[in-house]
Amino acid sequence: MxxxxxxxxxxxxxxxxxxxxxxxxxxxxxxxxxxxxxxxxxxxxxxxxxxxxxxxxxxxxxNAAARNLRLGTTRTVLLVIPTITAPFFGAVYIGAARVAARNGLAVVVYPPDDAGPAGSPFAAPQDAIDGIIASSMTLDALRGFGPAPLVMLDSGPAAAGAAPAVDFAVEDGMRAVVAHLAALGHRRFGHVAAAVDEWTFRARGDAAAAAVAALPGGTLDRAAGRIEVHSAKEAAGRLLDLPHRPTALICDDDLLAAGAYKAARARGLEIPRDLSVTGFDDVEIARALEPELTTVRLPAQELGAQGMSALLELLEGGRPPSRALPGELVVRTSTAPPPAGPG
Amino acid sequence: MxxxxxxxxxxxxxxxxxxxxxxxxxxxxxxxxxxxxxxxxxxxxxxxxxxxxxxxxxxxxxNAAARNLRLGTTRTVLLVIPTITAPFFGAVYIGAARVAARNGLAVVVYPPDDAGPAGSPFAAPQDAIDGIIASSMTLDALRGFGPAPLVMLDSGPAAAGAAPAVDFAVEDGMRAVVAHLAALGHRRFGHVAAAVDEWTFRARGDAAAAAVAALPGGTLDRAAGRIEVHSAKEAAGRLLDLPHRPTALICDDDLLAAGAYKAARARGLEIPRDLSVTGFDDVEIARALEPELTTVRLPAQELGAQGMSALLELLEGGRPPSRALPGELVVRTSTAPPPAGPG
DNA sequence: CTGAAAGCGCTTACAG
DNA sequence: CTGAAAGCGCTTACAG
Structure with a gap:
């Protein structure tokens, strides 16, 4: 060496x-x-x-330092995400990094763990960046970052009003879930909600509620849990213990669905015979579960890639339009017609 | 803005x-x-x-660029990992980034996806770094990176000979798994191996083989699969279809264990009553599985942190010693005594 | 205790 | 078509 x-x-x-x-x-x-x-x-x-x-x-x-000094540029952009350990954000990173590298930019991830920028002991990398891509957060959370060209990902219309944005059409995805379950014959739904105050989850919840409300005889109960197996199990359990329990559990996230599986098993309910369960995202765990999970695939890598493309356009003085990426209902074996009987 | x-x-x-x-x-x-x-x-x-x-x-x-130019330093280090989407490497990154930030260093991850450095379309970030931390790979894979202070993580003794290294005591972990299963009464083992040519997996396999060989009446069959649910299911299935099938499946990785669960269910085997299964790593999926997985917890974040500490020491002219981090057997509910009977 | 100056390695007018 | 020079914003001898 x-x-x-x-x-x-x-x-x-x-x-x-x-x-x-x-x-x-x-x-x-x-x-x-x-x-x-x-x-x-x-x-x-x-x-x-x-x-x-x-x-x-x-x-x-x-020499990059000399070049940057002379040009007043850094060729690096900040990717601000809630956490890098979730496979979803790993995919967002890959999509962004791929487009960035093709254009000679480096991507630095921040914050490096679940601690928010505020009060974080981490050095602030925002001193040496050309722009910021923030995923799944509010504009508010970005206050510490000062002025810089910004693109918002998966953050909803409020963010889209302030900066170019790339979102998922999560409402469409949720409507597809409800339509799929309704077509199977379900009417009594439980919503296992993510206890996370982000647009994407509010949108999922609102869309589910609206879609069920539009269904003749449709009912929806809701319980929220952290995006973590045991908290989700507990939340789903509350729904399953309802006197008139749901025949289908709609989960805001695949990991939440894993918790719902546990709650079902603990009560001797077999999926999908006694209970249908759906997820959201389609990360690896969806296929690791048994039976495999019906869920909505969100193109996370594409989100990162389009976000970076938009930032590139912004950096060159353009005005990239905001856009929404469609999700896709992936039907696997965790959904089936509701059990016949008094239910 | x-x-x-x-x-x-x-x-x-x-x-x-x-x-x-x-x-x-x-x-x-x-x-x-x-x-x-x-x-x-x-x-x-x-x-x-x-x-x-x-x-x-x-x-x-x-201005960072001016400072870097003057000092001939970049205050950024490269973290080379096989993939960022695996939760394990996300944790390694967090550990490294935390220590780095505390010392005013940035961490750039490379390569941003599963493509290796060779033939990768990505710009080479090695032009603007002070050092490299590489995890779970051979020295050979680092040839493209040129000379730079280097720390190897989870790469075994060969790497440790060439650079300061931090490893896991994976052999100890695997021995603990076999001892645990042996104490429950198991003698016929199946090894669901990761089809990945890395030291860490070779070490796991060798340790399992040696530990079983030391067991009176112990037998071990092996099948390899990619670290992916369906490939693992297929590999585990081959073991379960053996005329004299194992009573315990030792998996090189938690995701492999998820595949083993599927193979067992497909054959009507109930875990742990008919078959015990163990994993390795203790990532989130271990607790999402039902029953929850007995596995070996590898302190991934600590690996990243210690690796960064070693690099810091190296950068300051020191000679950090190589070291090994202990894993910990986490006994959950996927292991039990073997079924009685002719087996 | 304080300041003027050199120089890190580039890019880009500017002069020829 | 080619080169000498300025200057980006720092850090650090050096002089006083």
Whole structure:
């Protein structure tokens, strides 16, 4: 291993544009022009080729700090997400990072854990960024970040009014869930809600309520839990212990559905024979559950990718339009007609 | 929203140390000294205080690019992991990022998805980093990254020979699993192996084989699958279809165990009555499964944290020792004595 | 105790 | 077509 700062023969191990210039017998500015792809019409093709070859041979890579200082730019953007451990946000990150890298940008994730920016012991990276993409939060939570080009993801119309936004059409997804269950014959629903004050969950809850209300004879009870298996089990249990218990549990999230499975099993209810259960998101756990979970697939990676594209457009002075990405109902084996009988 | 480069009253919106100097009536070097905390004995306390107050009032933050250029440092390190979507690596990231932030370092994750560095379309971020932490890979996979201070995580003794390393004591963990099952009375084991050529999985497999071999009457069959539910189900199924089928399935990973659950259910086997199953890692899915999974908890966050600490030490010229973090057997309800009978 | 100056490695007018 | 020079905003000898 050779350390970055090490010198070989009294010379810096990492060549600069000056070194390339010297080796190629041209001026440093010519090197910069050529490698910055601004040479056509200003440098002869032969010289350009020589410079390129010399740079390649010496393994030259421009110094990012110098470039950033000169240009007043950092080529890095901040991705603000509630948590990186949830597979959903991992996918958002991948989508964003992929588009970013294609455009020579780096993505730094913040905050690195579940602690919010406020009161966080973490150094504030917002000093060295060109823009911000925030997912699944309110504009309010972004106050600590100061002014910077901003794109909001999965944050609803309020955020969309203040910044270019990419959302999911979660209401459509939820309506598809209710329609699917209604078509199977269900009328008594339980909503296992995420106890998280975010637009995306309010929208899911409102859409479920509206869709059930539009159903002749439809009823909906609700219990909220944290997005965590045991809290969800407890919430779902409350619904299942109702005197007139629901025949279908609509969960705001796949992990919540895992908790609903536990609550059902604890009561000797078999899914989907005695109880139908649905999730939302379609993360890996949906297919790990037994029976596999009927859920709404949210294109998380696409969300990140489109968010980054919008930020890129914003950075270039454009006005990217806000948009909504459709979800897709994925019917698996956790849903079936309600049990016949007195229910 | 105000863009970073915007000017107000013909003046750059973001103050520099020169602005602070002018406002405080001192030289720019004094500002730098004071804010860099190198002023004691060189600047009078009164002046220092005045500078600090002025900087605060103007909302001054040093320009990172200028600082990096001058210092030849970037204050960012690369975290190279196989994938960010696996909850395990999310935890590693959090641990590393937490320690990094406490020391004013940023962490950039690479590669942003499952594609390896080789042939990846992603820009190479290794041009602007101070060091690298790589988790769960071979030194070989790091060839593209050139020389940089390096710490290896969860990569075994071969890596530890070349760089400071933090590993898990996975062999101990696997021995604890076998001992636990043996104490329950199991003798016929199946090993659902991860089809991943990494030290950590080879070590798990070898430790399981050795521990079972040391058991009077112990037998071990093996089947490998990708770390993905359906592939795991298929691998576990092969083991369960053996003429003399195992009474316990030892899985290299919790997700593999989820597949084993499916294989068992598909054959009408009830866990743990007819079959015991164990996992490894203790990620969220372990508790989402029904019954909850007996597994080995690997302190992933601690791995990231200790890795970053080691890198910090390395960056300061030290020689951090390699070390191994103990796992912990977590006994839940997926393990029980083997069924009595001809088995 | 304080300031003027050099220089990190780039990009980009500007002059020729 | 090519080069000399300025300057981005810092840190750190150096001079006083």
């Amino acid at each position: 050779t350390e970055a700062g090490e010198t070989v023969n009294g010379r810096s191990a990492r060549p600069t544009s000056k070194d390339v210039a010297q080796a190629a017998g041209v001026s440093q500015s010519t090197v910069s022009l050529v490698l910055g792809r601004k040479w056509t019409g200003r440098v002869s093709p032969a010289t350009a080729r020589a410079v390129q070859e010399t740079a390649e041979r010496l393994g030259y890579r421009p | 105000t863009e970073a480069g915007e000017t107000v009253n013909g003046r750059s919106a973001r103050p520099t140390s020169k602005d602070v100097a002018q406002a405080a009536g001192v030289s720019q070097s004094t500002v730098s000294l004071v804010l860099g905390r190198k002023w004691t004995g060189r600047v009078s306390p009164a002046t220092a205080r005045a500078v600090q107050e002025t900087a605060e009032r103007l909302g001054y933050r040093p």
